[in-house]
Amino acid sequence: MAEGVDELGQGIKSLKVEEGVNGEAVSNGTAAEAVNGKVKTSDVQKEDEDAAESGGGKQAEEEEDGWDKVSDTDQNAEPPVSRVNFDLESNKLHKVEATDKTENDRPAKTVDDSAVAPSPLPGVDTVDSPMVAPLKRTQSERTPASSTGGRYLPPHLRNKEAAGGGAAAVGDMVRRKSAPLRSLTALIDDHGAPGPQRQNSLSRRGSDGNRAFGSTRRAGFGEKKREWKDHGDKPISRQNMNPFDRKHADAEVPETQTGINFERYNDIPVEMSGRDCPVAIEDFDSSNLDGRVLKNVTLAKYTSPTPVQKNAIPIIQAARDLMACAQTGSGKTAAFLVPTIHLMMKIGEPPVADPAPSSYSSKRVYYPTVLIIAPTRELAVQIHDESCKFTYNSGIIPAVVYGGSDFRDQVRQLDRGCDILVATPGRLVDFLQRGKISLEFVKFLILDEADRMLDMGFEPQIRQIVEDFNMPFGEDRQTLLFSATFPKEIQRLASDFLHDYIFLTVGRVGSTTEFIVQRVEYAPDNDMQKRELVIELLNEVQGLTLVFVETKRGADLLEDFLCHRGYPATSIHGDRSQPERTEALRSFRTGLTPILVATDVAARGLDIPNVAHVINYDMPNDINDYVHRIGRTGRAGNNGLATAIVTDSKANTARDLVDLLIEAGQEVPQFLEGMARMSGRSSGKKRGGGNRWGGRDVRRSDNYGDGGGNYGGFRGRGSNPENSGW
Numbered sequence: 136m137a138e139g140v141d142e143l144g145q146g147i148k149s150l151k152v153e154e155g156v157n158g159e160a161v162s163n164g165t166a167a168e169a170v171n172g173k174v175k176t177s178d179v180q181k182e183d184e185d186a187a188e189s190g191g192g193k194q195a196e197e198e199e200d201g202w203d204k205v206s207d208t209d210q211n212a213e214p215p216v217s218r219v220n221f222d223l224e225s226n227k228l229h230k231v232e233a234t235d236k237t238e239n240d241r242p243a244k245t246v247d248d249s250a251v252a253p254s255p256l257p258g259v260d261t262v263d264s265p266m267v268a269p270l271k272r273t274q275s276e277r278t279p280a281s282s283t284g285g286r287y288l289p290p291h292l293r294n295k296e297a298a299g300g301g302a303a304a305v306g307d308m309v310r311r312k313s314a315p316l317r318s319l320t321a322l323i324d325d326h327g328a329p330g331p332q333r334q335n336s337l338s339r340r341g342s343d344g345n346r347a348f349g350s351t352r353r354a355g356f357g358e359k360k361r362e363w364k365d366h367g368d369k370p371i372s373r374q375n376m377n378p379f380d381r382k383h384a385d386a387e388v389p390e391t392q393t394g395i396n397f398e399r400y401n402d403i404p405v406e407m408s409g410r411d412c413p414v415a416i417e418d419f420d421s422s423n424l425d426g427r428v429l430k431n432v433t434l435a436k437y438t439s440p441t442p443v444q445k446n447a448i449p450i451i452q453a454a455r456d457l458m459a460c461a462q463t464g465s466g467k468t469a470a471f472l473v474p475t476i477h478l479m480m481k482i483g484e485p486p487v488a489d490p491a492p493s494s495y496s497s498k499r500v501y502y503p504t505v506l507i508i509a510p511t512r513e514l515a516v517q518i519h520d521e522s523c524k525f526t527y528n529s530g531i532i533p534a535v536v537y538g539g540s541d542f543r544d545q546v547r548q549l550d551r552g553c554d555i556l557v558a559t560p561g562r563l564v565d566f567l568q569r570g571k572i573s574l575e576f577v578k579f580l581i582l583d584e585a586d587r588m589l590d591m592g593f594e595p596q597i598r599q600i601v602e603d604f605n606m607p608f609g610e611d612r613q614t615l616l617f618s619a620t621f622p623k624e625i626q627r628l629a630s631d632f633l634h635d636y637i638f639l640t641v642g643r644v645g646s647t648t649e650f651i652v653q654r655v656e657y658a659p660d661n662d663m664q665k666r667e668l669v670i671e672l673l674n675e676v677q678g679l680t681l682v683f684v685e686t687k688r689g690a691d692l693l694e695d696f697l698c699h700r701g702y703p704a705t706s707i708h709g710d711r712s713q714p715e716r717t718e719a720l721r722s723f724r725t726g727l728t729p730i731l732v733a734t735d736v737a738a739r740g741l742d743i744p745n746v747a748h749v750i751n752y753d754m755p756n757d758i759n760d761y762v763h764r765i766g767r768t769g770r771a772g773n774n775g776l777a778t779a780i781v782t783d784s785k786a787n788t789a790r791d792l793v794d795l796l797i798e799a800g801q802e803v804p805q806f807l808e809g810m811a812r813m814s815g816r817s818s819g820k821k822r823g824g825g826n827r828w829g830g831r832d833v834r835r836s837d838n839y840g841d842g843g844g845n846y847g848g849f850r851g852r853g854s855n856p857e858n859s860g861w
């Protein structure tokens with residue numbers, strides 16, 4: 136039993152805590168894996184997402200077993216939990232009756248099949264049928280043995296070689312209208328006057344002969360541009376609401392007190408590598424953005440672009456694939472949404488956007504043009520909300536699907552339109568396997584928090600989504616990867632999904648912003664002492680405070696402790712139901728409960744204004760997680776404070792932390808230096824020098840191309856030698 140629990144009373148005593156090494160609480164069944172000589176927590180502890188919550192398909196569950204089964208075990212093993220809630224009004228603690236979390240909190244996995252189409256049969260031609268054909272290609276269709284001649288082919292080349300055979304055949308099966316075949320760049324060329332940067336870039340590229348313009352490859356959009364329809368009186372819920380009207384959404388959330396200080400980013404170093412990098416824009420007005428999009432940018436009160444936006448917008452407008460790395464809170468979401476929506480306006484609606492009028496939900500298939508994948512539900516919802524802003528009054532309709540919510544509700548939402556689909560991987564695979572969503576007309580694939588999406592937890596599922604469900608590839612799809620961190624090995628893996636991409640860094644890859652003051656405190660491996668330290672820190676700094684812990688149970692315990700001591704706290708983690716998670720975030724955002732105890736489920740992407748202080752109660756084992764966690768404060772050029780509590784059992788993190796602090800110009804306490812020396816692990820190379828954080832474009836350190844930033848003849852994993860003139 137963890138120390139300090141007794142004092143919390145009977146309700147808390149019933150909580151069971153496993154003791155790990157050094158008495159540290161660990162989640163039941165958690166697997167710790169040694170990676171590169173350091174311990175990396177399993178994805179269960181990270182609990183990022185969908186995990187066991189992808190509502191249905193057996194295969195989806197099996198796919199997820201590899202990285203979430205432990206979570207199931209954890210839940211099943213957990214005894215009934217009593218909670219103590221703090222009532223702000225009465226200023227009292229309430230003990231809530233014991234509930235069996237296993238039964239009550241666990242999101243339903245089963246889906247009412249009556250609401251969805253039955254599994255499609257192979258070989259059904261659905262040209263005139265509202266029922267969809269199987270979207271999943273078989274292995275033999277993807278990689279015909281004859282086409283490979285028995286030699287090993289990396290996954291990205293398999294698709295290409297198979298395109299003339301199995302893949303194309305299956306693609307034909309699901310094409311609902313006989314649209315002329317157009318590549319993405321041909322569409323953009325035909326359907327809109329390109330901006331100056333893109334013209335330059337495209338003509339250069341054309342003269343290089345590196346990319347097949349006007350390719351006759353199947354692309355699904357017609358010769359004739361179909362404008363995005365004005366949906367008039369159709370009930371399109373979110374579109375009917377003004378996303379800029381604070382009345383309908385987070386009206387209770389105070390406006391950002393400190394304002395946006397993006398001019399503070401102006402000195403930040405920007406690096407681009409790749410062939411024919413477009414010139415950065417200076418302001419939104421000179422960006423040649425579609426008028427509707429520009430209007431929405433103004434409505435969002437974005438007066439000038441952030442550095443990542445200045446550089447990413449013209450790259451995306453030029454139809455180039457992009458791997459972009461920029462610091463937390465620096466505006467990456469708009470950096471990919473704004474130009475993508477601009478291009479959607481240029482190319483118009485795909486021919487399948489119209490459902491057959493008589494189609495019932497259960498038989499309809501949804502064909503997004505843009506697919507955005509994010510690791511957590513909350514982040515998916517946030518990106519969807521941002522999409523609603525930038526597509527306002529454009530006729531383009533964003534939708535979001537994520538685990539832990541009712542499948543049928545999400546199907547109903549898709550009925551209103553699904554031009555931009557934001558999804559978490561598990562629920563998306565579920566929809567795909569049920570044939571409810573087709574990726575055949577996806578022109579833009581965006582991975583937010585891309586390094587997380589491609590790490591060992593999510594990568595198999597992302598690969599499955601990209602390779603097994605008929606999504607266009609190569610030049611028929613534009614792929615955009617964004618994150619604040621991009622470890623080298625993930626960069627290498629990511630290039631499987633990219634085509635002749637540009638690598639953009641704003642600031643150092645994986646660095647923290649200098650607007651965040653970082654402090655490090657030593658504490659013994661003793662929860663009681665750590666908790667007292669947290670109380671001290673809470674007394675010291677007023678304002679919204681986010682406290683990160685390692686385990687779900689640890690989050691519950693700390694929340695209860697704080698409430699017991701009269702501190703208004705709530706928590707968010709993977710064992711809480713979706714309504715509980717949503718409510719916890721809302722209550723934190725609005726300041727009703729200004730302390731949020733969270734696992735890594737809240738570490739990435741969440742944009743909560745005015746978080747004053749991030750406390751790492753448990754240091755994460757991976758320094759990249761630390762970067763994302765502390766990035767919840769100091770956003771949009773504002774100041775922030777982060778305090779890390781380092782214990783002896785976390786000495787393995789000391790070296791990376793020291794390097795990071797030095798790089799960010801922060802004070803390094805002596806005890807941490809000592810710990811770093813004692814831990815016996817030397818970082819070897821300096822951060823930013825192409826080390827494992829991936830200080831820069833991995834293509835440079837891997838001796839690709841000429842190494843000088845011009846990769847005209849660069850041959851990355853994602854490039855097809857045939858197309859790139861090799």
Ligand SMILES: Nc1ncnc2c1ncn2[C@@H]1O[C@H](COP(=O)(O)OP(=O)(O)OP(=O)(O)O)[C@@H](O)[C@H]1O
Pocket residue numbers: 395397436437438439440441444461462463464465466467468469618619739740741742766767770771
């Ligand atoms: N050009 C701009 N002008 C004003 N505000 C902006 C601009 N771009 C982005 N913002 C705001 O800055 C905040 C941070 O943006 P965003 O969430 O996109 O950051 P991020 O780089 O994706 O962070 P993270 O790495 O944590 O995901 C948001 O509140 C967003 O609305």
